[in-house]
Structure formats: structure tokens, C-alpha cells
Amino acid sequence: MEMLEAASLLSRPAEEFGNDSLVEEMWAVKAMEHAEVHFNLLVSVHPSCIRLTPFDDQIYQTFRQDFPDLKIDVLTDDILKSTDAKNRWRQFSQKFSKLEDYSYGTLLRADAKDRFCPENALLVVRIQFLAIEIARNREGLNDVAHNTFKPSPRDSNES
Template sequence: MSKPFDPETAENLEDMEKQFAVKAVEHLMTYWAILEKVRGSQLRLTKMDDDIYEHFKREFPDFDPAAPIDEDSMKSKEGKEKWRKFIKEYEKKISDYNFGTILRVSPGVEYDQDTTIFAMRMQFYAIEIAR
């Protein structure tokens, strides 16, 4: 019988990391190309944008969409647990809900090595919808 999966102690396989990186870069390039043509406030990222936004506001009431993301807080033990619970709600509702993606730390910046963090797709959706 296999042991339960513990995300805190999981090893990363190099090929899997490369595949995630390729998908994440494809996603960011597509999103940025759209943002260059359409204001973010006019975008619909999913069919559930309104529900995601309301849920996000309930779970993260102190989130300021204009402020830079505090990655340390987001990825702290408490932050991870809160986000895991949020993300889990979309397991059967949003395809690729837990895929890795690249998230801009601030809404006023372009994608760059110093202005982005790695996040889950639902974190990306929630934060970009709020912005």
C-alpha cells in the first residue's frame, strides 16, 4: 500500500518541472498578448469569474488588488493552507485548476524575471480577476 502524498516533502522530477515550465510560459505569453489588446477589467478568464471573485473576497478580505503580492505571506505555512482550501473548491469545476503558472506580483508591471512568481492556476485566476 502506498503512503499518503505529502506536498511539503514531495520531490520534484526534472522532466516534470520542465513540462510545467513550458506550459506556464505558454500561458503567460497568451495572457500577455490578450492584455496588450484588451483591458484586464474587460476580460473573462473563466465561465465562473463572478463566483471566483466573490469566493476570493470572502476568503481573502484584506487582499488589495493594486498592491504588490506578498509572496512570503502567500507561501507561508498558513498562506499555503488557506490557498489549498480555496483551490480545492475548484477541483471539479475548473480544468487545470492546479496547474503551475506565472503570476505578476503587481498589476502595473509586465512579465519579467523580477516581477513574477510561480503560482497555481486558481491563484492566477482569483488574483487577476480581482485586479
């Protein structure tokens, strides 16, 4: 029940909260849970079979049209958040502004071959996460993680 309340709270407009540390903590928990679920899906199902949204084809086509030479196997904040990159990503993101949650903060694995952990996590907006992970799936870059790792078992004491 607490998670449902937290989720509904996080869907409210950001202007209502200012710099509320509780909201930041809830966001961090939600982002980490999303990262764990995504990684467990990635290692459970072959990446070429994963569809993250009904718009995967459009996201991928637009991503590779807008970023044809972007290497996505290993990413850094410098690659994704330079002044030029921010402008290009902002233009890309606006093309998907009708997509629900397109601008939510999301954790992305920096290195496609490795699992989620604090050292391998970058904070990006959801549409960046989707574009990069869809491309990694289609271009075979998530195959190493899929073949290397097993899903994390959920703690049986969780509800």
C-alpha cells in the first residue's frame, strides 16, 4: 500500500514539492526498482525479443536518424550531457513529448555489458533510456549481459 501511495505522490507536478528530500528518496527508490526490473527482464528474455513500448520502431528509427554515429556500448555523462549533446537530446525528446513519462528521470547502465550498480548508472530522462536500450537490444549490445547474468531473486519477505 505504501508503494502505491508513493507512486501516486510522485506523479504529482514537481512544482508542488520544491526540494523535498522525502520526494527525492521516493524517486530514487522508484528509479532503482525500475532499473532492477529492466535488468531482470533483459537477462530473462533475449534482448532481440524485448519491446519496451508500443513505439519501439519509431523511437529506434528516430534515434538512429538523429544520432547515427553515437556509440552506445559504453556511455558517460560527458557523452550524453555536453552542451551539444544536451541540445540534440532536447530536440529528440520533444519529438516524443506525447509519450507518457518521457521526461521522467531514469537510471541507465553506462556499460551495456555490466549489471546495474551505482558505479554503472547514469541519470537520464526516460526517452533517452528507451532510445538507448531499444538500440542496444536491436544492435546486439545487450546480448553479453543477457548471456552472462541471471535474474536477481526477489526477497521473499517483500510484499
